[in-house]
Amino acid sequence: MITLFAIAIGMFMAFAIGANDVANGMATAVGAKAITPKQAALLASFLEFLGAVMFGATVTKTIANGIVSIEHIQDPKLVIYGAISALLAAGAWVMLATVFGMPVSTTHSIIGGVVGFGLVSGGMKVVYWSKLFKIVLSWFISPVVGGFFAFFVFKILTLTILHRQSPLKASKKVAPVMIGFTFFLISFLFSVKTLKKDYGTSLFFGVVFFVISWLLSYVLIKRYSKKNHNEYDAVEGIFRKVQVMTSAYVCFSHGANDVANAVGPIALIYMINKAHTTQVSSIEIPKYILFVGGLGIALGVLLYGYKVMQTIGHDITELNNTRGFSIDFGTATTVLLSSIFGFPISTTHTVVGAVTGVGLARGIEVVNIDVLKDILMSWFITVPFSAGVSAILYLTLSTFF
Amino acid sequence: MANIFNKLIPYKSPLELLLEHTKLCVEASDIMKEAVSKYFAGEEVADFSTQIDTLEDKADHIKLRVREIYSKLKWTYFSKTDFLDILHNVDSIIDLVDDVLKMLTMNKVENTSEDIKNDIVILTNLVTESVRHMNDTTQELRTIVESAFAPKEISTEDEKIDIVEKEEHSSDILGLSIGKKLFAKKYEMNPVDIMFLNSVVVLLMRIEDRAKNVVERIRMITHM
Numbered sequence A: 001m002i003t004l005f006a007i008a009i010g011m012f013m014a015f016a017i018g019a020n021d022v023a024n025g026m027a028t029a030v031g032a033k034a035i036t037p038k039q040a041a042l043l044a045s046f047l048e049f050l051g052a053v054m055f056g057a058t059v060t061k062t063i064a065n066g067i068v069s070i071e072h073i074q075d076p077k078l079v080i081y082g083a084i085s086a087l088l089a090a091g092a093w094v095m096l097a098t099v100f101g102m103p104v105s106t107t108h109s110i111i112g113g114v115v116g117f118g119l120v121s122g123g124m125k126v127v128y129w130s131k132l133f134k135i136v137l138s139w140f141i142s143p144v145v146g147g148f149f150a151f152f153v154f155k156i157l158t159l160t161i162l163h164r165q166s167p168l169k170a171s172k173k174v175a176p177v178m179i180g181f182t183f184f185l186i187s188f189l190f191s192v193k194t195l196k197k198d199y200g201t202s203l204f205f206g207v208v209f210f211v212i213s214w215l216l217s218y219v220l221i222k223r224y225s226k227k228n229h230n231e232y233d234a235v236e237g238i239f240r241k242v243q244v245m246t247s248a249y250v251c252f253s254h255g256a257n258d259v260a261n262a263v264g265p266i267a268l269i270y271m272i273n274k275a276h277t278t279q280v281s282s283i284e285i286p287k288y289i290l291f292v293g294g295l296g297i298a299l300g301v302l303l304y305g306y307k308v309m310q311t312i313g314h315d316i317t318e319l320n321n322t323r324g325f326s327i328d329f330g331t332a333t334t335v336l337l338s339s340i341f342g343f344p345i346s347t348t349h350t351v352v353g354a355v356t357g358v359g360l361a362r363g364i365e366v367v368n369i370d371v372l373k374d375i376l377m378s379w380f381i382t383v384p385f386s387a388g389v390s391a392i393l394y395l396t397l398s399t400f401f
Numbered sequence B: 001m002a003n004i005f006n007k008l009i010p011y012k013s014p015l016e017l018l019l020e021h022t023k024l025c026v027e028a029s030d031i032m033k034e035a036v037s038k039y040f041a042g043e044e045v046a047d048f049s050t051q052i053d054t055l056e057d058k059a060d061h062i063k064l065r066v067r068e069i070y071s072k073l074k075w076t077y078f079s080k081t082d083f084l085d086i087l088h089n090v091d092s093i094i095d096l097v098d099d100v101l102k103m104l105t106m107n108k109v110e111n112t113s114e115d116i117k118n119d120i121v122i123l124t125n126l127v128t129e130s131v132r133h134m135n136d137t138t139q140e141l142r143t144i145v146e147s148a149f150a151p152k153e154i155s156t157e158d159e160k161i162d163i164v165e166k167e168e169h170s171s172d173i174l175g176l177s178i179g180k181k182l183f184a185k186k187y188e189m190n191p192v193d194i195m196f197l198n199s200v201v202v203l204l205m206r207i208e209d210r211a212k213n214v215v216e217r218i219r220m221i222t223h224m
Helices: A002-020 A022-031 A037-055 A057-065 A076-100 A106-122 A129-162 A167-194 A199-224 A231-275 A287-315 A321-341 A347-360 A369-400 B004-008 B014-040 B046-072 B080-106 B114-146 B151-184 B191-222
Strands: A366-368 B073-075
Touching: A002 A022, A002 A076, A002 A106, A002 A231, A002 A287, A022 A037, A022 A231, A022 A287, A022 A321, A022 A347, A022 B004, A037 A167, A037 A231, A037 A287, A037 A321, A057 A106, A057 A231, A057 A287, A057 A321, A076 A106, A076 A231, A076 A369, A106 A129, A106 A231, A106 A369, A129 A167, A129 A231, A129 A321, A129 A347, A167 A199, A167 A231, A167 A321, A199 A231, A231 A287, A231 A321, A231 A347, A231 B114, A321 A347, A347 A369, A347 B004, A347 B073, A369 B004, B014 B046, B014 B080, B014 B114, B046 B073, B046 B080, B080 B114, B080 B191, B114 B151, B114 B191, B151 B191
Parallel strands: none
Antiparallel strands: A366 B073
């Protein structure tokens, strides 16, 4: 019964992630009118699901038993209460922040929740401080890395396309290479991390996907690109279509990283039920848990997320497609790499880093300083708040039940 | 958190706002051109002045929006000081056009030679043309930004800047010549009319000067 309750909360959390966060993944494509909000919602829900199932296990394991040692708790029931407390606390904080329009991270909230129950159940010694330190460090590093990738990609586009004598001709050659590289990266990482293949085989898979996607996109771009009296507009026209792919890449990576925020605690409950003890470190996360999380996110996007996307479609007037491409690529690559290494990071904050990176490359006029202040504030408030609420909930549940 | 882009990126680009502002300058200077011709044809120009007032209000509104957006931005295409200086100069063009029109409503000159009238009309046309070219130069900034400051686009911009600079030189020569002609008539014309027309010429030359300031700043920001 209690497991079902936990799954229900996890599903709700996944739904909330899908409803609110995913819009940022498709924002640049929808804003550029490369895709309608409904098409974006369909595509995003599928890719979020795919990302969650293909790459979600490592981060889920980190949240489930990589932050707090549950082995000190003898009674498995108490761990289940802890998992529920963490989920409820994180969910409450995210809801509250949404009401006040604050840019808080679901990732930070769930980690705060897990730390909160850990501290009251076993004291300071049960928290894996070094691991937690690395995670917190990743929150600072990920926007910087996202910014670096976006800066770098935009500079490549500048030198190889925008500064060429004929930007249109150049973009027909460069854009397929960029698409090919994206598929190379995803297939290589999937082969290494999820299929556990050796580097040689993975590299082979990567190259195969590179060649196929490069050839396909080369033909499609050549066929559908339109001439325009302004070559830069024609380039943007090509990247408008390519951006659908990079936005999809963001959703895929987001699903891989954020599914853990919803199903991490559920995975913990599953592990305990499976082992009938709190010694769970060797248990693998089954795919169906990621499937449940992915489904929750997908439903959130389909039933509510597209409404958020509709508002985006009218609002981003300034972000053109080469810039959007660089931001998406920087964000998605950072988030996907973090998922591979098991770091739960905030996609939203990585987006901020990527937008800033393009701004530094003189590609776009940003950043509203107030947002940076909000983000800094959220870093310092989110974790203590959700930790505090989680601790109170845990104490209440363990006392009364 | 939903829609971070709306919070990060200004809804309206300051550059687009500047471009709207320069278009208003062209509109205003076209009105001025017509008004000056009609003034010397002895027609009433008060209506033109009212039209300029409306444009000036719009321009002020744009200026305030740019300043408001700019104060919140962390990274911009151009140096904030230079960009705001361009805005200041563009804004003063429309203010000066307004001054010209207001002056024309204050006094009707008498006994003015056709030669001087023609020269002032020619000067007005030159100034209007310069404002138009200043606008072209400013609009080109959009392409420069789209091209991520491509050297070939910067060269195109430099050529446009040269045109405005040359025009300013010709207007200066014509303005001085009109001044000399006016003061040479000190025994034939009403001294008040001489001073009045001289003030109009000075205002026209100031407009030209501001247009040159704008393009000079543009040269600076595109070569950073």
